[in-house]
Amino acid sequence: MNNHQRLDDGMSWRIVGRLEAGQSQVQICREFNLTPSVVYDLWKQFQDTGSIERKPGQGRPRATKATEKRYLAIIARRNRGAKASQLSRDLYAATETRVSRVTVSKRLHETGLFARRPVVCVLRTPTNRRVRLAWCREHRDWSMDQWATFLFTDESRFSLNTDSRRMFIWREPGTRYLPSMSAKSTIMAEGV
Numbered sequence: 001m002n003n004h005q006r007l008d009d010g011m012s013w014r015i016v017g018r019l020e021a022g023q024s025q026v027q028i029c030r031e032f033n034l035t036p037s038v039v040y041d042l043w044k045q046f047q048d049t050g051s052i053e054r055k056p057g058q059g060r061p062r063a064t065k066a067t068e069k070r071y072l073a074i075i076a077r078r079n080r081g082a083k084a085s086q087l088s089r090d091l092y093a094a095t096e097t098r099v100s101r102v103t104v105s106k107r108l109h110e111t112g113l114f115a116r117r118p119v120v121c122v123l124r125t126p127t128n129r130r131v132r133l134a135w136c137r138e139h140r141d142w143s144m145d146q147w148a149t150f151l152f153t154d155e156s157r158f159s160l161n162t163d164s165r166r167m168f169i170w171r172e173p174g175t176r177y178l179p180s181m182s183a184k185s186t187i188m189a190e191g192v
Helices: 009-020 025-032 036-049 064-080 082-093 101-110 127-139 144-148 181-191
Strands: 114-116 169-171
Touching: 009 025, 009 036, 025 036, 064 082, 064 101, 082 101, 101 114
Parallel strands: none
Antiparallel strands: 114 169
């Protein structure tokens, strides 16, 4: 457990009780699988305030409001191929709230949208299925010598530049193979 995770009240009071009983912080850290700073901060807060309650409003205020977070999710779903920097500019144009592309990505992650490469696959049309089945039936009786002359390739892409120029789309987990998430439909929707 790290410093940023919040202990529940029951565990916090158990730790404070053991510290008051004279148990060492190192023993408590081992027993509860905590870092020493968590136990130290909890004990210091209890000694200073007499309470384990966290003060309301601690931490930096968010750069975006809930409505702006919803707006980002809406425009990302409408234009799935938009980059985070473009969505940041769109948000600024609409609400005059300036945020970084990293903040845009974090807010979209909170709503369940992640930038992923779209699937490039052959569309399974009835004609395509018929042709593939016919090819399989033609070649099902081939011998090992005939297959030895046939070459299957696995093409990989390598880039020496940092910018791979690959297209990414904003999509939810589990929607990878939906027809609306394919590269072809994304390009057609954007009008590229």
